[in-house]
Amino acid sequence: MSFRLLVFLSCTSLVLNTMAFMTITPVLPILFTEWNLTETEAGLLGGAFFIGYVTSVPILVTLTDRIMPKKIYVFAGIIGAASCFGFAYLAHDLWTGVIFRMLTGVGVAGTYMPALKAIVDSLEEPERSRASGYYTSVYAVGTAVSILSAGYVTEYWGWESAFIVAGFGICIALIIGIFALPPGKITRRTQSQIADFKRVFNNRPVMINITSYFGHLWEVFSNRVWIVTFLVFAETSQPGSFIISTTWLATLVALIGVPAAMYCGKLAARHGRESIIRISMVSAVIVGVAVAFTTSAPLWLIATLALAYGMTSYSDTGTINTGTVSLAEAEVRGATMAVHASVGFAGGVLGSLAIGATLQAAGGKDSADAWTAAFLVMAMGSAFGYIIRWWCGRKQKA
Numbered sequence: 089m090s091f092r093l094l095v096f097l098s099c100t101s102l103v104l105n106t107m108a109f110m111t112i113t114p115v116l117p118i119l120f121t122e123w124n125l126t127e128t129e130a131g132l133l134g135g136a137f138f139i140g141y142v143t144s145v146p147i148l149v150t151l152t153d154r155i156m157p158k159k160i161y162v163f164a165g166i167i168g169a170a171s172c173f174g175f176a177y178l179a180h181d182l183w184t185g186v187i188f189r190m191l192t193g194v195g196v197a198g199t200y201m202p203a204l205k206a207i208v209d210s211l212e213e214p215e216r217s218r219a220s221g222y223y224t225s226v227y228a229v230g231t232a233v234s235i236l237s238a239g240y241v242t243e244y245w246g247w248e249s250a251f252i253v254a255g256f257g258i259c260i261a262l263i264i265g266i267f268a269l270p271p272g273k274i275t276r277r278t279q280s281q282i283a284d285f286k287r288v289f290n291n292r293p294v295m296i297n298i299t300s301y302f303g304h305l306w307e308v309f310s311n312r313v314w315i316v317t318f319l320v321f322a323e324t325s326q327p328g329s330f331i332i333s334t335t336w337l338a339t340l341v342a343l344i345g346v347p348a349a350m351y352c353g354k355l356a357a358r359h360g361r362e363s364i365i366r367i368s369m370v371s372a373v374i375v376g377v378a379v380a381f382t383t384s385a386p387l388w389l390i391a392t393l394a395l396a397y398g399m400t401s402y403s404d405t406g407t408i409n410t411g412t413v414s415l416a417e418a419e420v421r422g423a424t425m426a427v428h429a430s431v432g433f434a435g436g437v438l439g440s441l442a443i444g445a446t447l448q449a450a451g452g453k454d455s456a457d458a459w460t461a462a463f464l465v466m467a468m469g470s471a472f473g474y475i476i477r478w479w480c481g482r483k484q485k486a
Contacts, residue, residue: 106230131444140193164198172255239335307469345402376467
């Protein structure tokens with residue numbers, strides 16, 4: 089199979105596998121009322137996906153060093169599809185919803201990184217880095233498709249149907265994976281998984297990159313979970329409306345980061361990965377603070393800044409992911425990617441919860457001041473990532 093076809097099919101399956109990723113985002117304003125949720129409970133429901141992801145990815149992705157990644161992909165795809173159908177037909181309150189969203193996280197944990205490992209195992213540099221950058225950057229397309237499809241299906245057929253559509257998307261991705269995904273490689277040795285993780289934690293450049301990824305996904309995923317709820321608040325709190333629907337606007341917020349991430353990847357290849365990541369993180373903090381202090385601004389300004397925040401906060405995604413792949417030791421690449429995903433998505437869990445708790449403590453989702461506080465908490469993600477890279481880089485030079 090040609091490189092271009094492999095990347096195209098892999099990216100297509102990723103988009104389909106992540107159709108359930110942010111299905112909860114446009115549904116959350118409805119479930120606030122239907123399930124009588126508080127802001128903190130909504131944050132838990134929004135973050136439940138990440139809980140499932142974080143708890144399963146160390147097992148599933150590390151196993152790709154010992155079990156063919158393609159087998160794990162198929163197993164996880166079945167769980168992911170079943171979780172969507174389960175949410176649609178069986179979820180009726182906070183805790184049943186949390187359970188099925190956690191299972192969705194398990195499904196994505198076993199398809200996203202294992203598929204990436206199968207791809208990079210089949211390639212050599214520079215194609216390995218190029219494929220990794222494209223694949224991880226396209227994750228935002230899946231996020232956008234998830235928000236868009238869920239928003240419109242919910243509007244016309246109800247929120248249950250949105251999860252059914254996502255489940256069918258995962259089924260299609262499963263078929264593509266079975267026929268197009270390379271099997272990957274396994275490492276035949278007697279070293280234990282604990283020893284694998286020790287080697288990862290002892291790789292200082294990798295751990296700096298991974299720790300900053302925690303802050304990156306704190307910001308990106310808390311934004312994805314809460315963006316529709318914020319846009320609904322902004323539109324209903326003043327006269328007029330956005331030029332496009334909140335669903336489309338939230339979709340564009342998720343989608344606009346893709347070309348930015350790809351462009352940053354090209355800049356990183358020319359000018360160095362570290363400087364581009366730091367510039368991206370500083371830009372995201374600046375825009376995030378601007379969003380925080382304009383929650384009562386005219387709708388055109390809110391929309392413009394929301395798009396700018398979606399672009400700047402996501403722009404370094406592919407570069408950070410490529411950094412981990414490039415810096416990882418070949419024998420423990422699966423374990424390295426497991427730590428990378430676990431730490432990063434832990435940021436998604438805590439970020440979503442932190443935004444919900446902040447909103448509830450500061451006055452609720454219908455308060456502009458509460459949203460100001462929430463976006464400041466959100467922007468702390470990139471600030472943390474920058475500080476980690478600056479401080480640890482400074483110590484390395486010393």
